[in-house]
Amino acid sequence: MKHTRIVITGIGLTAPNGNNLAEFRANLLNGVSGIDWTEVRYMGRWPAGLCKFDPFKHQKKKDVRIGTRAGSISIYCAREAVADSGINLDARDKSRIGVYLGITEHGNVETENEVYNISQFKYDTKFWTHHHNPRTVANSPAGEVSLNLGTTGPAYTIGAACAAGNMGLIHATQMLRLGEVDLALCGGVSESPQTFGIFAGFKSQNALASHADPTKASRPFDKGRNGIVISEGGAIYTLERLEDAQARGAKIYAEIAGYCVNSDATDYVLPNPERQAQCVEKALINAAMTVDDIDIVNTHATSTPQGDIQECQAIATAFGKRKEPAAINNTKSFIGHAMGAAGALELAGNIPSFDDLVVHPTINVDELDPQCDIPGLVINQPRSVKRVDAILNNSFGMLGINSTLIIKRFRS
Amino acid sequence: MTKDECRKLVIDIISDIAPDEDLSAVKPDVRLRDQLQLDSMDFLDIVMELRKRHGIEVPEADYMQLASLDSCADYLTPKFQAKA
Numbered sequence: 001m002k003h004t005r006i007v008i009t010g011i012g013l014t015a016p017n018g019n020n021l022a023e024f025r026a027n028l029l030n031g032v033s034g035i036d037w038t039e040v041r042y043m044g045r046w047p048a049g050l051c052k053f054d055p056f057k058h059q060k061k062k063d064v065r066i067g068t069r070a071g072s073i074s075i076y077c078a079r080e081a082v083a084d085s086g087i088n089l090d091a092r093d094k095s096r097i098g099v100y101l102g103i104t105e106h107g108n109v110e111t112e113n114e115v116y117n118i119s120q121f122k123y124d125t126k127f128w129t130h131h132h133n134p135r136t137v138a139n140s141p142a143g144e145v146s147l148n149l150g151t152t153g154p155a156y157t158i159g160a161a162c163a164a165g166n167m168g169l170i171h172a173t174q175m176l177r178l179g180e181v182d183l184a185l186c187g188g189v190s191e192s193p194q195t196f197g198i199f200a201g202f203k204s205q206n207a208l209a210s211h212a213d214p215t216k217a218s219r220p221f222d223k224g225r226n227g228i229v230i231s232e233g234g235a236i237y238t239l240e241r242l243e244d245a246q247a248r249g250a251k252i253y254a255e256i257a258g259y260c261v262n263s264d265a266t267d268y269v270l271p272n273p274e275r276q277a278q279c280v281e282k283a284l285i286n287a288a289m290t291v292d293d294i295d296i297v298n299t300h301a302t303s304t305p306q307g308d309i310q311e312c313q314a315i316a317t318a319f320g321k322r323k324e325p326a327a328i329n330n331t332k333s334f335i336g337h338a339m340g341a342a343g344a345l346e347l348a349g350n351i352p353s354f355d356d357l358v359v360h361p362t363i364n365v366d367e368l369d370p371q372c373d374i375p376g377l378v379i380n381q382p383r384s385v386k387r388v389d390a391i392l393n394n395s396f397g398m399l400g401i402n403s404t405l406i407i408k409r410f411r412s
Numbered sequence: 413m414t415k416d417e418c419r420k421l422v423i424d425i426i427s428d429i430a431p432d433e434d435l436s437a438v439k440p441d442v443r444l445r446d447q448l449q450l451d452s453m454d455f456l457d458i459v460m461e462l463r464k465r466h467g468i469e470v471p472e473a474d475y476m477q478l479a480s481l482d483s484c485a486d487y488l489t490p491k492f493q494a495k496a
Contacts, residue, residue, distance in 0.1 A: 061431035066453075127464060130456050 004177045007410060008253040009245050010085025010238035012077040013348050016049030016231050016335045020080065024345075025352045027334065028360035029382050033215035034335050035229055041116065041196040043203070047214035048193040049231025049336035059148065068135050069191035069232070070106055071144030073341075077236035078145045078185050085238040086250065087183065089149060098181035099142045099155035100172045101236070102164025102188035104340035104397070106157065107136030109194040141189050153181050161397025162300070163261070164188050165235065165343025166405040170259045172239045182244060187344035189234035198339075202228055205269070207304050209336075218337070219364035220301035220308050220330045221372040221379075228302045229336030235344035246412075253351050257390060257408040258287025264400025271307055276314035276402050280392065283404035284318075289390060291322045294406070296359055296391045297376070298346050299330045302337050309371045311394070316374050325376030326392075327385055330362035343395030343403065353388045354409050413492035415485035422484045425461045429454050440481035462488070467495065 011021050016034025018024030027034070038048040055064050055072040058079040064072055078099070082089055089097075114128055121127040134140065139156045146155035154175075160167040165188030172186030192198045202208040209227035211217035218229040245252055260282035264272035284290060297315060301308040319326060331346040332338075338345050353359055361378045368379065390408045397403075423435055426448070433448050444450055455478060462468040468491050470478065477487035 062429075062449075065429075065431065121464070127460070129460065130453065 005242035006173045006176050006239055006256040007242050007245050008237050008256070008351070008407070009240050009250040010081040010087070011235065011253065011348055011351070012080025012082070012084060013233070013235040013345060014051040014053040014073060014076055015233045015338070015345050016051055019051070019053045021348055021352070024349055028331065028349050029358060031361070031363050031380070032334070033363070035214045035217060035231070037214050038193060040199050041112070043196055043199055046199055047209060047211065047217035047229050047336070049229060049233065049338065050193055051233055063148070066131060067144050068140055069109060069194050070103070070141040070189050073191060073232065073234040074101055074141040074145045074189045074236065075148045077187065077189065077234040078149060081185060081236045081238050082149070087238060089151075092183065094150055095152045096182040097151040097153045098172065098175055098184045099145045099151060099153070100168050100175065100184060100186040101142045101145070101157045102166070102168035102340050102344065103138070103141060103157045103159055104161050104164055104190055104192065105159070106138055106140055108197050109191055110135040112195050112197060145185065160401050160403065161399060162337065162339055162342055163395045163397035163401045163403040164340040165345065165347070166259070166393060166395045166403035167261065168344060169237060169239065169256070169347070169405055170261060170403065173256050173259070176239060176241055182240070184239040185236055186239055187234065187236040188341045190339035190341040191232050192339045193230050193232050198230055202230070209303055216364050218303050218333050220299070220303045220333055220362055221312070221369055221377065222365045223367040223369045225303045225305060225308065225369070227304055229332075231336035231338040233335065233338040233341040233345050235341060235348045237344070252410045254354060254407040255410045257289065257406040258283050259403070259405045260286055261401070261403045264402065266400055269398055271310050271396055272400060273310040273314040273317065275400065276311060276394070276396060277317040279402040279404045280314065280318040280394065283392070283406050287406045287408075289406065291319045291326070294326050294390050294392045295385065295388045296350055296353060297326050297328045298350050298391065298393045299328060300342070300394045300396045301330050302332055308369070311396070312372045312374045327359040327378050327383060328374065328376040329359055329378045331360070333363045343393060343405070347391070347393045347405065347407070350391050350393070351407070353391065357385055357388055359383045359385055413489055413496060415489050418485040418489045418492060419481045421466070422458070422481060422488070425458055425465070428461070429457045438481060443479045444481070445479075466492070468492065
């Protein structure tokens with residue numbers, strides 16, 4: 001089936017180690033981690049990735065007070081993406097603009113804050129804020145973007161655990177192809193380090209990273225890895241149909257080549273490498289590509305002992321027929337696990353490779369786990385390559401949701 | 413608690429509720445909504461902050477008493493004095 005061509009024309013992001021693509025990319029090439037200590041309610045000091053963007057750049061103080069951290073991240077990224085795209089929103093039909101944001105979860109931060117708040121008043125619920133419901137509805141981050149930008153098309157979130165960042169782009173591609181909107185603001189966001197529950201949950205699961213040096217706590221594929229570093233962040237893209245982008249003379253970063261979303265149907269938490277491999281294979285079919293067409297594979301690996309091995313097995317299965325290994329990297333080693341933002345942020349960090357032909361590494365690999373030693377891993381130092389025409393981005397999540405997104409070099 | 417002190421206390425709360433507003437020239441006898449960007453949710457925040465910070469309850473039937481700084485002072489000052 002011949003698909004309408006969809007292209008990326010703008011990128012806005014905030015990561016623990018950068019508040020725009022240039023800064024983020026420079027730090028990925030220079031080995032600069034964004035992880036630091038943070039105080040977690042009830043739990044003390046833990047490594048985490050917090051973003052340092054200025055929320056007041058695009059929001060009034062009152063809107064920051066009433067809204068949510070996820071909303072502020074979303075608004076910052078959306079505004080930066082629109083500015084990067086060169087689109088004049090005021091000249092557009094705002095009813096034809098869609099906002100599609102992947103989230104792992106939403107509302108935990110605000111709920112925890114209110115429970116803590118009423119604990120200061122002997123749990124009397126008359127002290128519970130009337131802002132709780134609008135802050136915690138699942139569409140809240142996307143709704144805050146629509147309020148800020150004045151867009152009146154569809155604006156909602158896509159709950160897909162840690163596969164969500166890719167899902168924002170995939171869903172936007174589908175909506176553009178259906179003709180539902182003319183411009184999509186899409187990607188993923190997360191405010192997870194603001195909630196103690198996610199730290200405590202991973203701690204109880206024995207899956208929360210600890211290390212004397214917080215910048216070394218996230219270490220996928222390293223033998224000494226011991227869990228996930230919780231991070232926040234966001235990456236939002238402007239996606240357009242190719243003819244629309246060309247008609248306005250847009251800068252085009254890349255083209256959506258193909259994708260797949262599937263489900264493990266095996267476990268609440270444990271991944272299934274067989275289904276992950278199928279997700280990769282089906283995305284390749286959707287893109288009308290073979291494994292030999294892929295130049296960079298950005299892994300989902302979260303630095304957990306078992307999960308990293310299973311993804312490596314999935315990649316080894318999916319790419320086993322390849323003649324020369326693709327370059328395989330990991331972004332979480334720099335920024336931790338940005339949950340709903342992870343897929344979208346990690347894709348952004350690799351897009352400049354189309355221009356500079358350099359693959360950013362996975363850092364903090366002091367001793368490679370033999371079970372993660374798959375061909376093509378780019379370890380600790382960036383690698384120059386001869387060709388970057390296609391990037392495959394994996395993001396997997398709890399309840400067994402998998403997403404693979406492939407983008408390719410734009411050629412008219 | 414004097415009425416002037418009560419007005420200042422309400423202004424302190426509004427400065428947190430509406431942090432973008434310039435409160436230096438608020439006219440005490442003019443409705444707050446006519447001179448500041450305040451909506452019904454903001455008034456609920458004012459009621460909540462009076463409850464949290466000062467233990468003052470404002471029943472829904474009395475919300476209209478919070479219309480201006482002067483009416484706030486007239487309505488709230490006796491409540492503060494009763495608590496003292």
